[in-house]
Amino acid sequence: MMSYKISSTVILFIFVHSLPFVSSNKISSLRRRNQGTLNSDSTTTLRCAVTLVDTEYEYPAGRDLGDDDDEILCQPVVDRKMSALAYPLNLPQDFFELHKEKLFAGNRDVLIHGGYIEENVVKGITNDNVQLVRAARAVADLSGYVERSVLVVRVGALDSSPVHEAQEMSDNFFSEDRLTLRSQYSACSHGKLTFVPASRQLAGGIENGVLDIHLNLQAKDYSRLELTNEAIIETERILKTSITQVVNHVIICHPPNLRDADNWLAFAYLNQPISVYNGEWCGYVSANMHEVGHNLGFRHSNQIGSYADRTGYMGYSYNVTGWPSMCFNAVKNWQAGWFMDRAIDLDVTQGGWKGKIATFVDYHLVKADEYVLVKVGDLFLQYNRAKGMNAETFDKPNQIVIVESNTGESELIGGLDGEDFYTTYFQRQNFTGTGETLFVAICSHHFGDNKTQADYFRVFIGLDSLDCSERSGTSNEIIPVPATVSMSPTVSSQPSPSPSWIPPERGQSCDDDLSAIIVTDAGNFTCNTLSINTPLRQNVCIEGHEAYNVCAESCGKCVDGCADEDRYFLYEQQWRNCGWVRDQPYLDLNAICALGNTPHNYCRETCNSCDSFIDGNSCGDSIEDDAFSISLGISSQSHSCAWLSHSKNWFWRFALCNEKYETFHACAKTCSKCFIRSSCEDDVDSSFLLNGVQRDCSWLENEFIWTIRDACIQPNIAEKCRKTCGGCV
DSSP states (O other), X not given: OOOOXXXXXXEEEEEEEOOOOOHHHHHHHHHHHHOOOSSTTOOOEEEEEEEEEEEEEOSOXXXXXXXXXXEEEEEEEETTEEOSOOEEOOOOHHHHHHHHHHHHTTXXXXXXXXXXXXXXXXXXXXXXXXXXXXXXXXXXXXXXXXXXXXXXXEEEBTTBOOSSOHHHHHHHHHOXXXXXXXXXXXXXXXXXXXXXXXXXXXXXXXETTEEEEEOSSOGGGSOHHHHHHHHHHHHHHHHTSOHHHHOSEEEEEEOSOOTTOTTEEEEEETTSSEEEEEGGGGGOHHHHHHHHHHHTTOOOEESSSTTOOTTBTTSOOOSOTTOOOOBOOHHHHHHHTTTGGGEEEEOGGGOOEEEEEEBGGGGGGOOTTEESEEEETTEEEEEEOOSGGGTTOOSSTTEEEEEEEEESEEEEEEEEOSSSGGGTEEEETTGGGSSSOEEEEEEEEEOOOSSSOOOEEXXXXXXXXXXXXXXXXXXXOOEEOOSOSOOOOEESSOOOOOTTOOOOOTTOSOXXXXXXXXXXXXXXXXXXXXXXXXXXXXXXXXXXXXXXXXXXXXXXXXXXXXXBOSSOEEETTEEEOHHHHHHSOGGGHHHHTOXXXXXXXXXXXXXXXXXXXXXXXXXXXXXXXXXXXXXXXXXXXXXXXXXHHSGGGHHHHHHHOSTTSTHHHHBTTTTTTTBOOOOOOOOTTOEEEETTEEEEHHHHHTSOHHHHHHHHTSHHHHHHTHHHHTOOO
16 A cells, blocks of 8 residues: 655645735734844844745846845744744854855754844844754655645735636646646656645635735835735734644745836745745746745756756746646755665766666656666766656756756756767766766667656766676776876877778768668667667677668678768758768658758768768778877877777777877778868857857867857857858858
């Protein structure tokens, strides 16, 4: 039998209209109870539950997209009970920096000896009269199966009314037939966290989890925090008890005309019950998921800027009802504890790890040897499969997503799917101060059947090595990798002609049949699948098997000097790579690969466009055993071009077959140097404006791939930086 942990708390939605105004007496009473003086006879101590408030703003309004203001508030603790009312708290900077992570954990209070509340602000704070103490309350426990009730408070005033009707609001939060707070938290947690509407037995006026309240005031005269306190006071008058004693979350829906209403969207108290929304934003599921996430202890998901990790809800919010369908990144899922029975914390200092990372979407299908969450140091990994409840994830869909967290908030580092060089491996230099480089590499990809098998990636994670071998007890090779891809191979001898290699004529080069579908008992596949699936290649690439002839190049039956470039380029104003070209229907390839289109230049193997040669009869690889060497820091290792051409050494070909390395010239055939490339250069004399800064193509050329990608989508930059942007035809 499935057991549930039932919480006695509820989530409250508050809508404010106009009724007799009684909250001022409540506030005055609270102030009198907590007020002290600063003279030497004062013995009054104000106890505060310290709360971090994140306010999300709209764009523009003189702010960058995703700007947020962090505020520190005091929720007074009276008679061992925390008030839901909150007041600005200006703690001494040194004290705050020393204790901020403990403060934000939600289970610490601050004692202010001689402190008091006046004019809605905590006063009487000095550098010497604050003290950190442990609180008796506990933060939200999401482990196991948890059911929580929710109360929505709809707020109106003399000069304004709520944006949404009560029934519409109830449907937007609690419906199980569409994307709502209730349905999506249940889906993302695989049923382990369920929100239900608060019972009308709590107080008269609660209908389907929604309570309407009416304030006898002008909303335009109040700030968002001041009106929030007024709404809480009125709600507690109706409930005849403190909200914090009976609910987990208070969802307050303000009217849209507050004194500071311009462009703020919503805010929430971290690890506390309150979340607040501006007008229509109370009805948008992404905002609801985000702010209630703060109540549960989730911090922001960033990527070179606040909110910019769009893999899940703790990034940006969107002004759309019932969209998008996504979940949370690995840091949040680890924190929530929903998948900890399929999570692993690795210590790679004791050796590398090869294993399967299945998507959290298929958590209910994962096997004993598959993991949903992987932690290594401060890095967290999960498979961000774009399907089911996560079908509309924005960033890094269908990739192993790597995020970092050591301060509460998370930073999106990258994504891997094995489709090209930039998404096949990840490296972190001087990992945890060891002086060694951490490598994460995609070894293979498996698609399940959505019934009994989960989708997963087989990956390798280790220090200073890459090892995707699948069977133990064989002559597996662990490839040492230096701490950076900025390697400096040297040529030990001049490249010699290879008379045994004659450039093939067009149509006679070694190619896979891209239109072929290989039928086997294990399923159907194409040559493209075979080229990236090592276990499958080992099983079918044998003489006598159909694949050996149809997929001649992938199976290694023959080789030629023609190769696709492992980079992105622009095609029809979209950022593409040769993996995308290979995935297009075979009948479309003639048009895509036509002379004059960028794929013809960059995807010469796929497009079969290697029909021009530079001195082809004499262009070849060096035949020396020590054609080039790779420096590994304190030592170097020599290799032949035959070694470089071997399928298992794809990593080194990607890294070293570059014009700036001598390997490119020593192993001309293997590195595809022998083929004429169109004359295409960047305009070195022009510049462009990017994110408010004047830049040029030489700067862009040395940036990370995602910076190049985002810049090159802009037509004026793509035209000026044709080579860097992949605009050569």
